[in-house]
Amino acid sequence: MIDLHCHSAASDGTDQPSELVHNAVAAGLTTMAITDHDTTGGWDEAADAVRRLTVDFTLIRGAEFSCAYRGPDGELVSLHLLGYLFDPADAGLKGERVRLLNDRLGRGEAIVNNLIAAGYPIRWRRVREIADGGAVGRPHIGQALVEAGVVSDVQNAFAELLSSDSPYYVPKADSEVLTMIELIRAAGGVAVIAHPWARRRERILTEQAIRELVGAGLAGIEVDHIDHTPEDRARLRALAAELKVFTTGSSDYHGTRKTVKLAAETTDRQCLQEILSQAHGVEPVYSASAG
Numbered sequence: 001m002i003d004l005h006c007h008s009a010a011s012d013g014t015d016q017p018s019e020l021v022h023n024a025v026a027a028g029l030t031t032m033a034i035t036d037h038d039t040t041g042g043w044d045e046a047a048d049a050v051r052r053l054t055v056d057f058t059l060i061r062g063a064e065f066s067c068a069y070r071g072p073d074g075e076l077v078s079l080h081l082l083g084y085l086f087d088p089a090d091a092g093l094k095g096e097r098v099r100l101l102n103d104r105l106g107r108g109e110a111i112v113n114n115l116i117a118a119g120y121p122i123r124w125r126r127v128r129e130i131a132d133g134g135a136v137g138r139p140h141i142g143q144a145l146v147e148a149g150v151v152s153d154v155q156n157a158f159a160e161l162l163s164s165d166s167p168y169y170v171p172k173a174d175s176e177v178l179t180m181i182e183l184i185r186a187a188g189g190v191a192v193i194a195h196p197w198a199r200r201r202e203r204i205l206t207e208q209a210i211r212e213l214v215g216a217g218l219a220g221i222e223v224d225h226i227d228h229t230p231e232d233r234a235r236l237r238a239l240a241a242e243l244k245v246f247t248t249g250s251s252d253y254h255g256t257r258k259t260v261k262l263a264a265e266t267t268d269r270q271c272l273q274e275i276l277s278q279a280h281g282v283e284p285v286y287s288a289s290a291g
């Protein structure tokens, strides 16, 4: 079983990278991608854990980049781009990761300041502690709001205070998606669009926009995802066939910050082979007993 989209505590998941690997094995996975938001911070710990495994296991090192697409009408659509097996030392992509991570800090603090100004008893320092050196995101602010007794859980924090239509919301300075596809490819990686039609987003990409991204080098579409309806999946699968790109399925696991379980959605072996044949930035990490 292959799951190509999982978060660790290097961003807004709750499992440390080594725990993520062990939980993946326990869930029956044989291949897992670690795809934290805008960071490779969990790669080394996850790789060390995989090398020590005594079962067959393959780690795909990746990340989930925050991007924006500017449509023909000038409107911005935010989207997530999965990059797999890119060279972490590549200067172009590294520069963009650093920029995104710094922006997450400033933007997180701005959201917290908005909440403080409205009288909510939270502290930026506590949010930083919760993120513990990882890429800061709204789920960390949500946890601080839960701890402060403002809301009962992170879901409610989003619903009441953190959503993009909340008065306290501050957007991120996302990467331009066509540039990001180029950067991932230039670093030897493979670009796959994550959950393109997840419904909680107010604006989503049109089929025409997805065609444009494929024209720019997008290699695959994440079709099987908890936020896609059966109709979404059928249409995306047909689009992928038309555009001759592969489709993936993944859990988008976040530990206890979301209810979805590892291996809830999976990718077939042929698609993994496509990713492996297209990538040349960094090797997969194999456990000692992997074939």
Ligand code: AMP
Residues within 6 Å of the ligand: 012, 037, 136, 137, 138, 139, 154, 155, 158, 159, 200, 257
């Ligand atoms: P950010 O990257 O800071 O904009 O935060 C977005 C992250 O929050 C994504 O990884 C989502 O998985 C998570 N998220 C978005 N909406 C919700 C929600 N309603 N409940 C819990 N987590 C959410």
Ligand code: ZN
Residues within 6 Å of the ligand: 007, 012, 013, 037, 137, 254
């Ligand atoms: Zn997340």
Ligand code: FE
Residues within 6 Å of the ligand: 064, 080, 194, 195
């Ligand atoms: Fe995402």
Ligand code: FE
Residues within 6 Å of the ligand: 005, 007, 064, 252
């Ligand atoms: Fe994700």
